[in-house]
Amino acid sequence: MSxxxxxxxxxxxxxxxxxxxxxxxxxxxxxxxxxxxxxxxRGPSGSGKTTLLTLLGCLARPxxxxxxxxxxxxxxxxxxxxxxxxxxxxxxxxxxxxxxRGLSARDNVMLPAFPLGQPHAVLSARAQALLERFRxxxxxxxxxxxxxxxxxxxxxxxxxxxxxxxxxIADEPTANLDTRLAEEFLQLMAELHADGKTIVLxxxxxxxxxxxxxxxxxxxxxxxxxxxx
Amino acid sequence: MxxxxxxQRLLIEYTVAALGRRRARSLGLLxxxxxxxxVLASVMLFTHALRQEAARVLAHSPEVVLQHxxxxxxxxIPADYLERIPRQRGVREMTPRLWGYFYDPVVQANYTxxxxxxxxxxxHILIGPAMARARGVAPGNLIAWRAYDGAVHTFxxxxxxxxxxxxxxxDLVLLGEDDFRGFFNYPEGQxxxxxxxxxxxxxxxxxxxxxxxxxxxxxxxxRDEVLRTYAALFDWRQGIVLAILSGALLAFALLAWDKASxxxxxxRREIGILKAIGWETGDVLRMKFWxxxxxxxxxxxxxxxxxxxxxxxxxxxxxxxxxxxxxxxYPRFALPPEIDPLQxxxxxxxxxxxxxxxxxxxxxxxxxxxxxxxxxS
Numbered sequence: 240m241s242x243x244x245x246x247x248x249x250x251x252x253x254x255x256x257x258x259x260x261x262x263x264x265x266x267x268x269x270x271x272x273x274x275x276x277x278x279x280x281r282g283p284s285g286s287g288k289t290t291l292l293t294l295l296g297c298l299a300r301p302x303x304x305x306x307x308x309x310x311x312x313x314x315x316x317x318x319x320x321x322x323x324x325x326x327x328x329x330x331x332x333x334x335x336x337x338x339x340r341g342l343s344a345r346d347n348v349m350l351p352a353f354p355l356g357q358p359h360a361v362l363s364a365r366a367q368a369l370l371e372r373f374r375x376x377x378x379x380x381x382x383x384x385x386x387x388x389x390x391x392x393x394x395x396x397x398x399x400x401x402x403x404x405x406x407x408i409a410d411e412p413t414a415n416l417d418t419r420l421a422e423e424f425l426q427l428m429a430e431l432h433a434d435g436k437t438i439v440l441x442x443x444x445x446x447x448x449x450x451x452x453x454x455x456x457x458x459x460x461x462x463x464x465x466x467x468x
Numbered sequence: 469m470x471x472x473x474x475x476q477r478l479l480i481e482y483t484v485a486a487l488g489r490r491r492a493r494s495l496g497l498l499x500x501x502x503x504x505x506x507v508l509a510s511v512m513l514f515t516h517a518l519r520q521e522a523a524r525v526l527a528h529s530p531e532v533v534l535q536h537x538x539x540x541x542x543x544x545i546p547a548d549y550l551e552r553i554p555r556q557r558g559v560r561e562m563t564p565r566l567w568g569y570f571y572d573p574v575v576q577a578n579y580t581x582x583x584x585x586x587x588x589x590x591x592h593i594l595i596g597p598a599m600a601r602a603r604g605v606a607p608g609n610l611i612a613w614r615a616y617d618g619a620v621h622t623f624x625x626x627x628x629x630x631x632x633x634x635x636x637x638x639d640l641v642l643l644g645e646d647d648f649r650g651f652f653n654y655p656e657g658q659x660x661x662x663x664x665x666x667x668x669x670x671x672x673x674x675x676x677x678x679x680x681x682x683x684x685x686x687x688x689x690x691r692d693e694v695l696r697t698y699a700a701l702f703d704w705r706q707g708i709v710l711a712i713l714s715g716a717l718l719a720f721a722l723l724a725w726d727k728a729s730x731x732x733x734x735x736r737r738e739i740g741i742l743k744a745i746g747w748e749t750g751d752v753l754r755m756k757f758w759x760x761x762x763x764x765x766x767x768x769x770x771x772x773x774x775x776x777x778x779x780x781x782x783x784x785x786x787x788x789x790x791x792x793x794x795x796x797x798y799p800r801f802a803l804p805p806e807i808d809p810l811q812x813x814x815x816x817x818x819x820x821x822x823x824x825x826x827x828x829x830x831x832x833x834x835x836x837x838x839x840x841x842x843x844x845s
Contacts, residue, residue, distance in 0.1 A: 293840035298744060300838075318836075319748055325839075326746030337741045340734075341489030346482075351745040353482060356475030398745065 243271035243307075244406065244437055245295055250304030252290050252462075264290040266462035267304070274405075277428060277438040277452055282459035288441040289410055291459065295439055296408040297325045326351060330399025332409040336391045338383040338398070344370060344390075345379040348397045355402070362401075369397035373427070389420040396427060407431060409440040413447055421446050428452060476758075479751070483758040486738075498767055504717060505771025505819050506778070508710075512815060513775055514784040515706040517806045522698040526691060530563070530663035531672050533689040534679060542687070544658040549683065553662060556682055558675035560667045564659035566648050570641075572613065575602040581641045583648035588626035590644055598638035600628045617653050709787060721822075736834050743839035752835040753828060760827035764820040772815070780805045 252265040264287045272278050272295070280288045293299040294306060297313055300321070306314045313324060330351075338347045348366035370379050373393040378386060383394060392412065399407055409428075413421035421444065428438055429452055442448060448456060458466035487494040534553070536543045545564060553562050566583035579599060588594055595605070605611055605625050612622040629637040648654060666675045676688045710717075739752050747755075778784060 298838070299840035322743070322746060322748045331744055333744075337744070339738055339741060342485055346485065350482075350742070351747075353478040354475060354747055354751045356471035356473075356478070358474055359478065359481070362478075402746065
């Protein structure tokens with residue numbers, strides 16, 4: 240078995256640690272996710288899926304335990320290095336898409352690359368190519384609030400890919416989509432997997448979990464892994 | 469370097485788009501901001517230009533003016549003064565002067581009458597441009613006044629004084645010594661005051677001290693003191709205007725602080741998204757810095773340019789009555805454009821810097837929160 244791309248060891252995440260309202264969302268999870276796989280985190284609401292996803296995606300640091308990305312222990316990395324890592328290696332697709340209203344689809348796609356300081360023309364061409372790939376070239380200049388739910392999600396995926404990351408993180412990606420759009424999303428995931436991307440998503444949608452695309456399904460309950468197929 | 473420039477360009481581009489998205493708010497803030505800079509800059513430019521103009525005009529005024537005091541009041545110069553002054557060491561030249569004020573009930577204005585050596589022939593006068601406008605007279609016209617003793621005196625207007633000197637000559641009437649003494653019933657051999665020129669300009673203060681020791685009942689007025697008085701007067705007027713406007717300025721400061729420091733939920737969400745997709749705290753702060761700097765910088769430039777046009781092309785129409793002083797005969801004069809770099813810098817620091825900082829502080833707070841918050845929004 241190859242070395243895991245993302246590895247968690249005895250990871251805990253407690254919010255408001257040390258205060259009377261402290262709440263442990265993740266309670267001692269150890270997990271290894273391999274390169275080039277599609278993994279799904281499932282569980283009831285409040286089971287810790289999204290929190291685990293934020294730890295896997297370096298959006299938050301664990302209260303205790305170790306998180307490794309490749310060879311690097313990122314558990315205690317300062318925010319600046321964590322941001323750089325996130326920018327280089329991760330692409331995020333949020334449940335609410337989290338696009339910036341008022342900006343065009345193309346500008347939204349370009350946003351994660353702004354801090355890299357590449358020439359505008361290069362970025363714009365790359366964003367346009369991604370939008371073409373996701374059949375959105377004709378909507379490139381439209382403000383994102385004018386787009387349909389499916390189109391917005393494809394813009395969000397294009398944005399996640401602008402820095403060519405090797406890991407794609409998606410939180411409840413089909414929660415706001417109808418069946419046709421959800422199937423379209425799965426098709427896109429299959430294409431990205433074929434490109435060599437590692438995909439980690441949360442979902443409790445049977446359409447996703449039973450699609451046959453998932454290489455691994457991790458079931459969570461009360462912040463613990465109860466099953467990892 | 470190129471990467472840094474590209475990054476700043478992209479951040480500015482994003483900032484401009486962000487300002488455009490909040491168009492009504494940004495435009496409202498920009499207009500209010502511009503108006504405040506305009507008012508401040510107008511007052512500062514106008515007062516500074518007046519001070520400079522006063523200094524320029526007074527550069528040709530006497531170095532020392534000597535007046536005679538009786539019971540602490542300005543009285544006529546006694547004849548023996550004219551003999552004693554030239555004997556004082558350091559005095560180069562002495563010019564006794566005759567001048568006085570006359571109230572003209574026709575236009576309800578005060579004129580300054582002055583006898584001069586190069587006056588027009590007897591029965592003729594030269595008058596200031598503002599007075600000519602007020603009385604509607606032209607060279608060759610006759611003008612009649614009832615003097616303080618009740619007698620009516622008629623003069624022929626020989627000419628209008630040069631408009632370039634209007635700041636000083638707006639209400640001036642120049643006439644011969646005999647006409648002056650006749651009109652005011654002024655005692656022969658006595659004068660209003662004496663203008664004194666000294667040999668060494670650096671010795672003005674010492675000469676004045678010697679004069680005041682020799683003539684204890686005299687008051688000596690130095691040109692430098694007049695200049696300082698003018699500066700203080702214009703500063704005082706500037707202060708009055710700013711005090712009157714302070715309510716509006718304070719209201720703006722509160723508005724700007726509120727708008728800049730209170731992050732809207734939408735902005736907070738945006739910062740969260742940007743951090744989640746890979747922007748560093750520094751990138752967010754740089755973007756916000758550009759937002760503050762662009763808004764306040766544009767407002768500063770627009771306000772300053774508008775103030776410049778207002779003061780130097782529209783003659784400071786809005787603040788002229790207050791800053792220039794109250795008078796019936798307003799002089800018409802164009803102030804030469806004067807820009808004091810220190811003043812510009814002060815204004816820029818007072819307007820651009822506080823807003824930029826006010827924008828940054830709350831952003832720093834929002835930008836240093838964990839980006840995972842966006843996953844839960």
